[in-house]
Amino acid sequence: MKKVLIANRGEIAVRIAHTCAEAGIASVAIFADPDAEALHVRVADEAYSLEGEEVADTYLNVEKILDIARRSGADALHPGYGFLAERADVAQAVIDAGLIWIGPEPQTIELLGDKVAARKIAEKVGAPLVKGSDGNVPDSRKAREVAEELGLPIAIKAAYGGGGRGMRVVHRLQDVEEAFESAVRESEAAFGRGECYLEQFLEKPRHVEAQVIADKHGNVFVLGTRDCSLQRRNQKLVEEAPAPFLTAEQNDLIVNSARDICREAGYVGVGTVEYLLGASGTISFLEVNTRIQVEHTVTEEVTGLDMVLAQLQIAAGERVPLDGDVQPTGHAFQFRINAEDVGRGFLPATGTIDVFDPPTGPGIRIDTGVHTDSVISGRYDSMLAKVIISGISRKHAIRRARRALKELRIRGITTVLPFHRAILEEEAFVSDEGLGVYTTWIEQEFSDRIKDDPDFRQAVPSQERVRMMIEIDGKNAKLGVPAAFMRALVAGGDGGALDALDGSVSGQEPGDQAELRSPMAGTVLKVVASEGQDLEEGDPVVVLEAMKTETPIHAHRAGTLEELAVSTGDKVTLDDVLARIVTE
Structure with missing residues (x-):
């Protein structure tokens, strides 16, 4: 293996490029037009344009990607996670093209990618199952x-x-x-x-998983457990390793059944077996992820293993350099820094990063694919960066995390940082007696605090910004300002132009009270209500999609839906009018 094409973007593409460099292997990046200045393009040895903007035409276009592999002389392909990572047909196409596929065999992806088939394997080996x-x-x-x-x-x-x-x-x-x-x-x-x-579905379940690593020589090892219970919309926000507050019996059941499932499936590579742990103590197999996971970092921090390097070695036919299962040392957390507005129910946020100033110090690791001036659109996942904290114990890692997240500064775009800082003060999360959070804890127990706490109500950055060069003390500097503000300056301070700043300058509530406005940028997936329909406050009107997430938009008041301003497939931006709901 001499040159790896990285069929991904963002922080995982940067992560893979770093390991390739340390292993003496050349790396090839690919990029859609909006990612031309992205960090993964900068750090790779070579970079090729996918010549397009939409995901389907770029990062999901297998033909384009394989053509770049051929032109660049790559002899291997790493899919990262997401996009093409768990598609058996893509793995087979890569192999048929004469390249090394850095991942499980296509037939294994197909087998375990079918969650129903995976349940049958789990049942066969005696894994716990609801x-x-x-x-x-x-x-x-x-x-x-x-x-x-x-x-x-x-x-x-x-x-x-x-x-x-x-x-x-x-x-x-x-x-x-x-x-x-x-x-x-x-x-x-x-x-x-x-x-x-x-x-x-188990009531108030924790999400616990086992990290598995297996080679082509029949070795199957478990690298300990992780807890990923802190989620919103069934997607993880905080992960830690090892999973805390498990009994010895629960730990053994998870570790041993994960190994048995992967051995029965003939698994080769790095993969994760996931479980739910109910409040009653009941454990149930969930699924197998046939790829490296976002949270692999915390396992690396407590085992000392480079899991991407292990993937490269396994794909090249080498043995896993282990004699058995690895016992974790210390404790690690990962905080996903997503472009989401906590105060608006974790709605996706878009904009330009004006400042990205990461924390420093011992036990702090930052994995990211963004930098100052990065433009965050609604096309991709909302994750900007991962803050990984390690310590000698869980309590020590929590203290270190408080300091690191206090130091982290991101300006120009709304993020989940206020939530992470708050969760590190929550007894349900930091208690020495047990873990009180579960997969729907945010929705069931924390959402009222989000509504009432002004710390979660961040100012929403303008969706449209203008950048200009200005001179300060004889030095050029780049300044970004809301486009509406610039238009107001050009118009000589005209008040009408300032109204476009959502009342942030004039102090007035803009627009017609009958207008239901979009709280985010996205695409209309479905129109639920119809014109002339009588609605109650909270009834669904449309469903928007952004950053791979569906978000229902509900009526802001009771009344009659007088006019729908959008149709399925329409693109909308923040504050666009979706509908008019009138009252008598």
Whole structure:
């Protein structure tokens, strides 16, 4: 292996390029037009344009990517996570092109990528498992029937999904059909397949996983556990290793069954076996992720292993340099720094990063794909960076994390930093007695605090900015200002132009009170309500998609839907009018 094409973007592409450099292997980056100045393009040895903007035409275009591999002389391809990482057909196409695929065998991806088939393997080896549907469910009507049989709450899951996408947890029978259809849509958008199945959902579950590493020589080892319970919309925000407050019996059950599942599946490479741990102590197998995970960093910090390097070695046919399972040392956390507005229910945020000033000091690691002046659009995942903190104990790592997140400065775009700083003061998270958070803890127990605490109500950055060069003490400096503010200056301070700043200058509430405005930039996936319909406050009107996440937009007041301003497929920006709801 001499040259690796990195079929990804963002922090994972940077991460892979770094390891390639340290291993003496050349790296090749690919980039869509909006990523021409991205960090992963800078750090790779070579970079090739995918000549396009949309994901389907760039990072998901296998033909373009393989052509770049041929032109660059790459002899291997690393898919990272997301995009093409868990597609068996892509793995086979890479192998057929004469390249080394850095990941599990295509047949293993196909087998374990089907969550229903993975459940059968787990059942065969005696892994803990809750009841579920007998295979995929064909439609929403059948989903309701299955939910009645299994009992509530139930989880609707994408059979070929991962990362929390295509998953819905339902507590009321009348919500099953809409939730099923939403899961299917999101799965089709994220993974190209919409098959979904149902299984019982454990109340207040923790999310615990085991990191597995296996080579082509029959060695299968477990590198300890992680806890990923702190989530919003079934997607992780904070991860830690090892998983705290497990009994010896629970730990052994997770570790041993993870090893058995991967051995039975003939797994080769780095992968993760995920479980739910219910409040009652019940453990249930969830799925196998056939790729490196976002949270691999915390396992690296407590084991001292470079897991990307291990992937390269395994793909090259080498043995895993271990004699057995690894016992973690110390404790590590990972905080995902997402471009999301906590005060608005973690809605995706877009804009330009004016300042990115990371913390420094012992035990602090920053994995990122952005820098000052990076433009964050709604095309990709919302994660900007990962702050990884390690310490000699969980308590020590928490203290270190408080300092690091206090030092981290990001300006120009709204992020989840206020949440991370707050969670490090929450007894449910930092207690020495046990972990009080669970996968829906934010929605069930923390959301009221978000509504009431002014610290979570960040100013929303302008979606449209103008950059100019100015001179300060004889030196040139770049200044970014809201475009509306610049228009106001050009107009001689005209008040009408200043109104475009959402009242931040004039102090007035802009717009018609009947207007339902978009709280985010995105694409209209579905129009739920119809003109002339009577609505109650909170009724769904449209569903938007941004950063691979569906967000229902609800009526801001009761009334009659007089006018719909958008249709399915329309692009909207922050504060665009979606509809008009009038009262008598």
